[in-house]
Amino acid sequence: MIVVEDIHKSFGAVRAVRGVSFTAPDGKITGLLGPNGAGKSTTLRILYTVLRPDGGSARIDGIDVVEDSLSARQRIGALPHGAGLYPHLTARENVAYYGRLCGLSGADLDDRVSHIIDLLEIDDFADRRSKGFSHGQRTKVALARALVHDPQNVILDEPSTGLDVMATRSLRELILKLKQAGHCVLFSSHVMQEVAALCDDIVIIANGKVAIDDSADGIRERTGCADLEDAFVAAIGRVEPD
Amino acid sequence: MQTLIRVFAKEVLDNFRERRALVSALIMGPLFGPVLFAFVINLSVERSLATADQSMDLPVIGAERAPELVRYLSSRNIVVVDGPADRDAAVAAVKAGKDNVVLYIPEDFGEQLRAAQPARVEVFADEANTVADRDARRARNALQDYSRQLAALRLVARGISPLVMKPINVDDVDVSTPSGRSAVLLGMMSYFFIFGTLMGGMYLAIDSTAGERERGSLEPLLALPVTREQLMLGKIAATCAFMALSLLLSLTAFFVALKFMPLEQLGMTPNFGPPVVVAAFGILAPFILLGAALMTLVASFTKSYKEAQTWLSMVLVAPTLPILIVSILTIRPRLEFMFIPSLSQHLLLVHMIKNEPLKLLDVAISVSSTLAIGAALTFICARLYRRESLLG
Numbered sequence: 001m002i003v004v005e006d007i008h009k010s011f012g013a014v015r016a017v018r019g020v021s022f023t024a025p026d027g028k029i030t031g032l033l034g035p036n037g038a039g040k041s042t043t044l045r046i047l048y049t050v051l052r053p054d055g056g057s058a059r060i061d062g063i064d065v066v067e068d069s070l071s072a073r074q075r076i077g078a079l080p081h082g083a084g085l086y087p088h089l090t091a092r093e094n095v096a097y098y099g100r101l102c103g104l105s106g107a108d109l110d111d112r113v114s115h116i117i118d119l120l121e122i123d124d125f126a127d128r129r130s131k132g133f134s135h136g137q138r139t140k141v142a143l144a145r146a147l148v149h150d151p152q153n154v155i156l157d158e159p160s161t162g163l164d165v166m167a168t169r170s171l172r173e174l175i176l177k178l179k180q181a182g183h184c185v186l187f188s189s190h191v192m193q194e195v196a197a198l199c200d201d202i203v204i205i206a207n208g209k210v211a212i213d214d215s216a217d218g219i220r221e222r223t224g225c226a227d228l229e230d231a232f233v234a235a236i237g238r239v240e241p242d
Numbered sequence: 243m244q245t246l247i248r249v250f251a252k253e254v255l256d257n258f259r260e261r262r263a264l265v266s267a268l269i270m271g272p273l274f275g276p277v278l279f280a281f282v283i284n285l286s287v288e289r290s291l292a293t294a295d296q297s298m299d300l301p302v303i304g305a306e307r308a309p310e311l312v313r314y315l316s317s318r319n320i321v322v323v324d325g326p327a328d329r330d331a332a333v334a335a336v337k338a339g340k341d342n343v344v345l346y347i348p349e350d351f352g353e354q355l356r357a358a359q360p361a362r363v364e365v366f367a368d369e370a371n372t373v374a375d376r377d378a379r380r381a382r383n384a385l386q387d388y389s390r391q392l393a394a395l396r397l398v399a400r401g402i403s404p405l406v407m408k409p410i411n412v413d414d415v416d417v418s419t420p421s422g423r424s425a426v427l428l429g430m431m432s433y434f435f436i437f438g439t440l441m442g443g444m445y446l447a448i449d450s451t452a453g454e455r456e457r458g459s460l461e462p463l464l465a466l467p468v469t470r471e472q473l474m475l476g477k478i479a480a481t482c483a484f485m486a487l488s489l490l491l492s493l494t495a496f497f498v499a500l501k502f503m504p505l506e507q508l509g510m511t512p513n514f515g516p517p518v519v520v521a522a523f524g525i526l527a528p529f530i531l532l533g534a535a536l537m538t539l540v541a542s543f544t545k546s547y548k549e550a551q552t553w554l555s556m557v558l559v560a561p562t563l564p565i566l567i568v569s570i571l572t573i574r575p576r577l578e579f580m581f582i583p584s585l586s587q588h589l590l591l592v593h594m595i596k597n598e599p600l601k602l603l604d605v606a607i608s609v610s611s612t613l614a615i616g617a618a619l620t621f622i623c624a625r626l627y628r629r630e631s632l633l634g
Contacts, residue, residue, distance in 0.1 A: 070468075073465060085459065
């Protein structure tokens with residue numbers, strides 16, 4: 001479970017995040033929705049501890065991301081936006097490297113890597129060097145890599161960007177599988193339909209603030225818009241600019 | 243520690259698979275110096291040995307005015323050939339590089355000679371042309387010798403011993419040893435060793451910092467449950483490993499290349515057998531940590547692969563500076579120099595090539611100061627890796 005309380009983050013004069021709070025429970029899919037530059041990535045980067053918040057706090061399964069970032073990272077599988085692979089390693093080696101860094105070794109590591117390669121349907125290209133991979137293949141391997149240590153919480157930053165229909169479908173299926181297995185899934189997107197189709201809970205962010213936090217139906221109701229896209233526009237319109 | 247080893251293993255494997263990097267690290271870097279050296283030395287030995295006994299053509303204007311001189315020149319293996327038509331043509335021919343040197347004998351040469359007055363001849367040469375300069379010097383030397391011979395004959399004719407012309411007899415006593423003489427030429431090698439060492443780790447230093455950031459693999463790596471210091475130390479360790487390999491290859495390549503250099507013909511016997519190779523490795527080894535940390539540090543500041551390459555090529559040149567400054571200013575080696583990395587290694591290597599015993603204190607200062615600076619740079623790297631802006 002991920003609990004975010006009033007986090008702030010500025011880069012120089014730019015106030016990227018100004019008071020974001022939400023909860024992403026286990027066994028649920030939480031979508032972070034917002035226009036470009038709304039502060040989605042910054043929020044997620046604070047959660048997977050690459051950035052430190054200026055104020056507020058965030059806890060992963062009760063562990064504070066600032067005070068004990070190492071333990072927090074142990075419980076997170078993160079897929080940053082545009083994550084790259086090592087082109088000279090095979091897909092399997094890329095995944096195994098992360099497994100090793102997470103403390104797996106020997107038969108445990110092999111089992112875990114094989115399992116995750118099965119789960120993500122990477123078999124076909126698992127032993128090819130990742131240099132010539134398509135965008136969809138790269139995303140799958142990057143995701144496999146993030147999940148290799150079986151983290152309870154999965155954070156995905158715009159995972160579907162640039163994926164074709166088939167790849168998007170299999171990504172969606174995987175996210176649902178993770179939800180069924182009881183994981184906490186938090187992902188960001190700027191595609192309304194995708195979020196609506198998948199998420200139990202939608203957090204709409206604009207100008208570094210939470211505009212609305214509810215289920216898809218709840219959002220329709222509260223904004224008075226039957227169409228989710230209209231609801232999205234109405235919601236972000238409520239947030240005053242910085 | 244386990245993380246460090248795992249990062250190390252991955253970086254080494256990764257680098258071994260990058261063929262272009264491997265070629266530059268393990269072939270270009272180590273072989274560049276020795277091959278260049280073998281080539282240049284072979285060429286210069288060949289030329290300097292060839293010139294003495296090779297006959298040389300000397301265009302002369304007015305050769306018929308000095309038949310004795312022409313005969314003398316031919317005894318010096320200088321063949322007199324017909325020169326340009328006149329003085330102006332001689333200047334033009336030398337300027338155009340058609341002739342390396344032209345000797346002009348004026349009409350009154352015989353007359354002046356008979357009158358025992360200094361007889362004037364002119365040597366046309368282009369001082370700026372280094373190739374021609376050798377021929378010009380040879381012609382001038384021959385003329386000087388001829389002049390001295392005539393002077394001696396004149397004195398004898400007047401019943402005076404030619405020895406009056408030589409009040410002081412200067413004898414040069416060369417105390418240098420064959421290995422000492424070789425150090426003049428081979429001292430430069432130490433820079434090639436340092437260059438080869440740095441080349442060995444350059445690609446990895448860039449790839450594991452700027453490269454990792456550029457391809458977007460740094461952020462997911464930092465999101466793993468490992469500390470950033472361990473990641474950084476693993477990367478520096480891998481860079482060190484490649485640099486050590488590259489240094490070893492550099493030394494071996496030089497050892498082999500020496501066998502193909504005709505140094506004995508120059509009166510040089512460098513002291514560079516297998517024991518010296520091992521000792522040289524030991525002396526240069528501390529520089530590996532310093533170089534790896536420095537390159538990683540510099541590459542960490544850059545925003546892209548390209549930018550990192552630009553900055554690191556400056557790092558490649560930097561170690562020459564202390565060596566150059568000291569040799570240009572011809573400062574005598576002092577104990578303080580042992581505190582300066584690259585210079586201290588250079589001085590110790592020159593000592594070894596000269597076959598002089600190394601002072602323990604010198605070695606101790608060189609090793610410890612270089613290691614200390616390397617450790618300090620590694621520490622700064624670790625601090626840098628903690629910064630958020632690392633991700634760019």
